[in-house]
Amino acid sequence: MRYSAELFARLFVSPFLLTAAILLGASSGAVAQQERPAAQKLAPSLRRVAPGQAQTVRVSVRQKEAFLAWAQQALPASTLKAVPKGNGTVFQVENLTEAQLQQLSASPYVHFVDTSNRRAHEERQLNQSDLSVNRITTVHSRFPQLAGQGLTISIKEDAFDPTDIDFKGRVVSSSLFKEAASPHATAIATLAAGAGNSAPAGKGVAWQAKLATSTYDNLLPDDGATLTQAGVSVQNHSYGVADIENYYGLESQAYDQHCQQYPSLVHVFSSGNVGTTTDTQGRYAGISNVANLTGQFKTSKNTLSVGATDLLGKVAPLSSRGPAYDGRIKPELVAFGAGGTSESAALVSGSSLLVQQAYQLQANGSLPPSALVKAVLLNSADDTGRPGIDFESGFGQVDAAGAVQTIRDQHFFQGSANPSSLRTYSLTVPAGQQELKVTLAWTDPEASPTAAQALVNDLDLELVHLASGRSWKPWVLSAYPHADSLSQLPKRRADHLNNVEQISLAAPQAGEYAVRVRGTAVAGPQAFSVAYEYSGGFEWVHPGSTTNLRPGTTNILRWHWSGPATTGRLEYQPLGSMKWQLLASNVALEQATYAWALPDTTTLARVRMVAGNAAFLSDTFTISQPQMPTVGYACENEALILWEPVPGATQYQLYQLGQKNYLEPYLVTTDTALVLTKAQMQIRYYAVAPLFGKLLGPRGNTIEFTEQGTACYVKSFLPRTVVTDTVLFDLEIGTTYGVKSITLERLSGQSVQAIQTISPVPGRHLVFQDDTPELGRNEYRARLDLANGQVVYSSAEAVQFTRPGExxxxxxxxxxxxxxxxxxxxxxxxxxxxxxxxxxxxxxxxxxxxxxxxxxxxxxxxxxxxxxxxxxxxxxxxxxxxx
CATH class of the missing domain: 2.60.40.1220 (Immunoglobulin-like)
Incomplete structure (x- = not known):
């Protein structure tokens, strides 16, 4: 047996370490952790090793010193290394034959043998996002004080670009930043916490939070003390491994243990993008389109796994599904992900930060336990797909505004369960509500990788209507390994498998309810969180007061409806018109979306849904094309920024990005141009938005005015061809403002000859011609005479002139x-x-x-x-x- 120098330093310097017996994975929980036979102490991918193929594995051990002594005798040709972050009881063993692998798993000192050498990869590139799908834009407009201030999110994958202006002033310094940043990681960081400095599309969920980077080179959790010191309260994991890994291994166990040690830290994983792939191992092998999570770490109990939906809330075909290996619900949530589950996870990570901040504002700055964040997100999620919970969408589509509202309304309880204890909490449901939902979540102790199921402490939820005495149990799915069983609708019964439980009740009676949490099988105190909400009626989601829709495009109108199946009439009204125009009749309110082909016009407008005798009006919104500024000139002492006039706009709001981290209002003007003095030119980033009275229209992309290709008036001065029999030049200038005349000049040694002059200047694109060029090389420049007496020259360009036939x-x-x-x-x-x-x-x-x-x-x-x-x-x- 060959030991690394690091191993000797870790194991043989301290006599205390030699005598300590740490039982990794030994459970103190009350749910029986039934051990598997020795052959099943191997991770599924190691049970089919090709003969002659050398293996490198990670192994968790029961008694460190006894295992080392055994390994030195039994595996003398293998190399042993202590695994960092393995708590001293996890080792990497290299150069194992198939026979030695079996021998290792049979060792009485070995607890579990897991796969090792896997490379994580990004879960697809990203396309675009729409923050209205998950009501994130509703949070931004309704709760502007919630933007993630004072919180930090860690992006674990390759490093994002720390110089991106959307992260300005908010990046936690790290040695992990590389010269070549990952576009995927940069996009994920933008979705979670971009400031929108570059463009409105660059605004993320928690857009004022700090950003830290980490690396997925190590698939075990990061050092918790380091994360805590950096202020990280949410870590995003938008990556997976090449193969389906639906089992509870050392990484799953480590993340569950990590959540126990750092109870306020939320881990969010993408579920994967292999939803149409069939697993070949484990309980659900051979069943199409199920149980295909891309990484064992995603099967952990105390984290969140997130699938992807399209714009209409339908789960994407490639979004990886559950159940977990033991039948638990995975993924727990879904969110919009045009480019896959990477994007979905980023939106949930950002939403988790907003929930944490909402809680902080009511709890004197303290962070909520991750179990509460989880309960709130799951409870407020909107059902999608089949009715109720399922193995495709989990508990539903994330609703950021609903989650934040739950915290602000203090619709939650926190408690602790002891063996056989019963905790009771009361809530009051007003009249007229269409649904009541209650969700229980707890951070469960880590399980043994050899256990048949991962649950350790079993809590049970019950809802009781006090006046009638009626009671309800949670919704539970069939985990039986057959396609028909896995697609069945949930039934009400006690849940002894998941550490999240949910009860929903349609059209609840008004009055008092009791929420009961029983410690059915608990070893020691187990903290838990309960979230609840009741809802009813119609609410517009998109458009809102800050919405702009682009003319001539198709946009998705969104609303919330909690109530019986019914239809309505959808109408549109341009502001100033007394007439409502019909968009669609007999719209099913429960469908919650409508694809609207917008007119090609610029206007303020409203939409409304008419159902029965009720009419539900949206906020006034804009239909307008965003304007991106252009540069007229950027001279040494003065610059001119221009933009096109917007029909109906009364003024324009200018923005600039200066010393502060965020784009901020600069001035309001009725003009469509801005002249910058030399002092003002120190700030280089500008954007513009039209104002329609008091309503702000769409802000266009931000420009850095010195990088737009326009120097001092001249954007380009180029010959049609560099070798020609006819000398033609194309000149483009940034603006005609202040330009008196433009002359084409030919340079011959020290002399300059005026060839052609254009005055007045009719436009920004001009063509000049020299009818009498010299044979051979000719050099030209453009001369701009300004109204203020100044002269501006273009750079010189050469043309080789040759006559036809020569x-x-x-x-x-x-x-x-x-x-x-x-x-x-x-x-x-x-x-x-x-x-x-x-x-x-x-x-x-x-x-x-x-x-x-x-x-x-x-x-x-x-x-x-x-x-x-x-x-x-x-x-x-x-x-x-x-x-």
Whole structure:
């Protein structure tokens, strides 16, 4: 047995460590952790090892010193290393044969043998997001004080770009940042906590939170003390491994233990993007489209796994499904993810931060336990797909506004269960509510990887209507390994499998209810959290007061409906019109969305849903095209920023990004231009939004005015072709404002000749022509005479002029070894030959283009004849002198 130097340092320096017996995975819980036979102490992927294939594994041990002594005798050719963050009882064992792997799993000192060398990968690239799907925009408009201030989210994967202006001033310094940032990680960080400085689309969920980076090179949890010191309260994991891993392994166990040790830290995982793949191992092997999570760490109990939906709330086909290996509900939640579950996880991570902040504002700055955040998110989620909980969407589509409202209304309880204890809490349901939901969650102790199921402490939830005495149990899914069973609707019964339980009640009677939490099988005190909400009626989600819809596009209208199945009439009204225009009749309110093809117009507008005698009006919103500023000129002492006028706009709001971390209002103007003085030019980022009276229209993308391709008036000055028989130049300027005239000048040595002058200047795009160029190389520039007397010049550009039917060669004379450039008016095929004075061909090319190149290396000094034959035309010749 070969020991690493690190292992000796860890194990043999301290006599105390030698004598300590740490039983990793030993459970103190009351639910029986039935041990599997020795063969099943192997992770599923290790049970089918090809003969002759050397393996590297991680192994958790019962008694450290006894295992090391055993391994030295039984596995002398293998290398043993202590695994960092393995609590001293997890080791990496390298170079194992199939027989030695079986021998290792049979060792009485080995608790579990897990796979090791796997490389995490990003869960697909991202497309675009729509924060209205999960009511995140509702939080931004309804609770503007909630933006993640004072909280920190960690992005665990490759490093994001710390220089992105959407993260300005909020990045926690780290040695993990690399020169080449990951676009995927940058997009994830933007979705979770982007400030929107670059564009409105760059605004994330918790847009003022701090951002920290981590690495998924290590699939075990990060050091908790380091995360705590950095202020991290949520960590996002938008990655997976190559294969389906639906089992409870050392990483799953470690994350559950991590959540126990750091009870306020929320871990959010993407479920994976292999929802149409079939697992080949475990209890659900061979059943199509189920149990296909991409990483054992995602089966942990105390974390959140998140699937993806489309814009209409339908679970995406590629979103990985549950159940977990033991039948538990996975994923717990879904969220919009146009690019896969990576995006969905980022939105849930940001929403978790908002829930934490809402709690902080009511709890003197303390963080809520992660079990409460989990209970609140699951309880407020909107049902999607099949009615009730399922193994595709879990508890439903995340509703950020509903979650925050639950905290603000203090619709939650926190308590602790002891063996056989019963805790009772009361709540009052007002009249007219359409649904009551109650969710229980607790951070369960880590389980043994060899246990048949992961639950350790079993709590049970019950709801009782006090006046009638009626009681309800949680919804429970069938976990039987058959496709028909897994697709069954949930039934009410006691749940002895999950550490989250939910009861929902349609059209609840008004009055007092008791929420009961029983410690059915608990070893020691077990903290828990309960969240509840009741709801009823109609509520617009999108559009809202800050919504802008783009003319001529199709947009999704969204609303909440809690009530019986019914239909309504959807109508639209441009502001100022007394008439409502019909969009659709007989719209099912429970469908909650409508795809609206907008008119190609700019206006303020409202929509309404008319159901029976009730009409539900939206806030006034804008239909307008966002304006991105352009640069008229950026001279040394002055710059001009311009934008197009917006029909109906009365003023324009200018924004700038200066010393502060966020884009901030700069000034309001009725003009469509902004002149910056030299002092004002120190701030370089600007954006603009129209104002329709008091209503703010859409802000366009932010520009850095020195990087828009416009220098001092001139954007571009280029010849049509660099070798030509007609000299034409295209000039583009940023603006005609203040420009008196523009002149094309030809430069000849120290002299300057005016060729063509245009005055007044009719537009920003101009064409200049020289009818009398000199044969060969000509150099030109554009001269701009301004109304204030100043003169601006473009850069100089050269043109090689050649007459039709002629051939020119440069340089001529030429030094032997240099490249001879042959100028030909025709760009098509042409044969170019160089003859010496005896008539022998010494160089030849048939290249196409206006410039043909001949090497002169090895040519003797003297006179040569250059001959060009283009197509069937006459051959042209000229002399070349080689020096």
């Amino acid at each position: 051939v020119q060669a440069y340089p001529n004379p030429i030094v032997a070894g240099d490249l001879l450039q042959v100028l030909v008016a025709e760009t098509g095929p042409a044969r170019v030959q160089l003859f010496d004075m005896t008539g022998r061909i010494v160089r030849e090319t048939t290249d196409e283009g206006t410039i043909r190149v001949l090497p002169t290396v090895g040519l003797a000094k003297g006179m040569y004849l250059l001959r060009v034959q283009a197509g069937s035309g006459a051959a042209r010749t000229t002399r070349v002198v080689v020096l």
